[in-house]
Amino acid sequence: MEERSMAADALQLLRLANGEEYSDLTWWQKIFDTLGFFKGVQDSLRAIIQRRNSADPAFKPRAQSCDWTMTHPLFANMGGFHISKSIIDPSYMFGSHPIGDQETFVLDAFQVISLYVRNVIETVPKISRHEIEDRGKADPLVKALVLVQFSWLALSIITRKIESLPVAQLEIATLGFTCCAALTYLAAWQKPKDVDRAIEIRVPEGKYVLPTFYAEYTTSFFATFFTFDHPLQDQDWHLNRYMSSYAWTARIANDNFAGDRPRDRPMTGWLIIGNLVFGGLHCLAWDFDFPTNFEKLLWRISTLTAMLAPLLLLLVVHSFNLPNWARFADYDRRKIRFVLHLSAVYILKPLICIIYVGSRLGVISLALASLRRMPEDVYKTTWTRYIPSIN
CATH class of the missing domain: 1.10.287 (Helix Hairpins)
Structure with missing residues (x-):
């Protein structure tokens, strides 16, 4: 859910950057909004626009339509977009690591959108949801099978209780884990399965960008557990994600849960x-x-x-x-x-x-x-x- 929350925030930032209001909330977001959970999120996103607009004239709303869906920021946070080493500000270059046959920097959704908001690029990458799914070889059949299996197990337990038949403790434990798996798949329903080919974002000649993270691309399972990927300035997280804070990382974070941020x-x-x-x-x-x-x-x-x-x-x-x-x-x-x-x-x-x-x-x-x-x-x-x- 944290990964989906990050993607949703990035998508809302893009809509605010296009001069749109905070979009209509879904049914589950309305529940949390009633409880006051989303007020801090909305305020933080608007603060990004207001602070950058006052501090940097180049940072201003762009009156363009947004055709990005939830799939796009999820794809970006999986490493779907990258930029070439040549457009990184030379003062921040300490070497880089190759992705394929070239040296590049991986961008997350916030960083991609920040390039657009700061007029570094004219528009966000134009790629349809179906193209992303084709690149990632998404397989909704696996997700559907998990949901069907959960439904069958729940129906079986309910039927046994109606017929006054005992249920094994192991069935209850299995139901709990299956429920978690089903909710996970529902939350990741719009997420691509994988990123086989990343998309390079081309920046006009003469423009430079500052990296937020020094991103060493890796597919190592164990490397993700032994790499610290917090920005050097963790306070006011939204405003520092795409400024000059600089840190080593082996992946784009999708589990950053501090709990005290809006x-x-x-x-x-x-x-x-x-x-x-x-x-x-x-x-x-x-x-x-x-x-x-x-x-x-x-x-x-x-x-x-x-x-x-x-x-x-x-x-x-x-x-x-x-x-x-x-x-x-x-x-x-x-x-x-x-x-x-x-x-x-x-x-x-x-x-x-x-x-x-x-x-x-x-x-x-x-x-x-x-x-x-x-x-x-x-x-x-x-x-x-x-x-x-x-x-």
């Missing part, structure tokens, strides 16, 4: 809802038959812990920003915030993560352990066996 508020809402749904599905086995009462108690504890631990983690992340009472204390407020921050980062956050992982592993272990002694009626089939499915 643009992360929709992501926070999705995180809370998704975690409650996932944990709530496991609560369906609250009164199931377990081999022992102790295992039933462990299941309940593990399920509740898995539901509440992420919420507690969010509370801890924001805690060092909330001590308004500190101004009435004798100590320097900044020192108190610093201590709270260190406690949250180095003590509480790792501890909560360990507890959460342990609870998730406990749920899986208990689901597998319960197979050693199941009620006989668990093995009775229902009419859903006649529906084609993948088992």
Whole structure:
């Protein structure tokens, strides 16, 4: 969802750059907008236009129609657009790494749109959604199969409950993971499967751009876990993404979740809802038959812990920003915030993560352990066996 949120923000920035108002929200965005999640996003995007317009005359709304869809910024954030080394400001060049047979810099969606907004390029890259899907060899069949399998599993469990037949704990656990997979595929429905051929953005002669990231293109799976890709200036994130902050990276970030920035508020809402749904599905086995009462108690504890631990983690992340009472204390407020921050980062956050992982592993272990002694009626089939499915 964070990746989709980044793409949505970039698309809204493009529309604002074209002089359009903040576009109509979807049904799920309206829910979060009612809760106040999207107010910070809208304000941040408008601040980009206003600040750049006042600081740089070249930065101004462009009265052009926008034919970009959600697929385009997703494609850009996957590394679909790049620029040549020759148009990078020479003062910022410290060498580059080849993509194919030439030295280039990969751009994310915000960087592509910033070139357009700052009049470096006349228009955003003209490429249709179908061309992007052809380049990425998108396969919606796989996504559809996952959704069908989830629907079949949910229907099977509902049918068994209607017919008063017991359900295995492993089925409930499988339903939870399948639900997560289905929601993931729904969120990434407009995302291309891959980028086989990146598109080069050509900049008119005599114009230079400043890189935000020094992008070393790589397909290594492990490199993405051992590369720090935060900009040198992380505050006011929107305004620094395409200025002169400079950092090493092996990929375009799609998991940047600080939680305290306005643009992360929709992501926070999705995180809370998704975690409650996932944990709530496991609560369906609250009164199931377990081999022992102790295992039933462990299941309940593990399920509740898995539901509440992420919420507690969010509370801890924001805690060092909330001590308004500190101004009435004798100590320097900044020192108190610093201590709270260190406690949250180095003590509480790792501890909560360990507890959460342990609870998730406990749920899986208990689901597998319960197979050693199941009620006989668990093995009775229902009419859903006649529906084609993948088992």
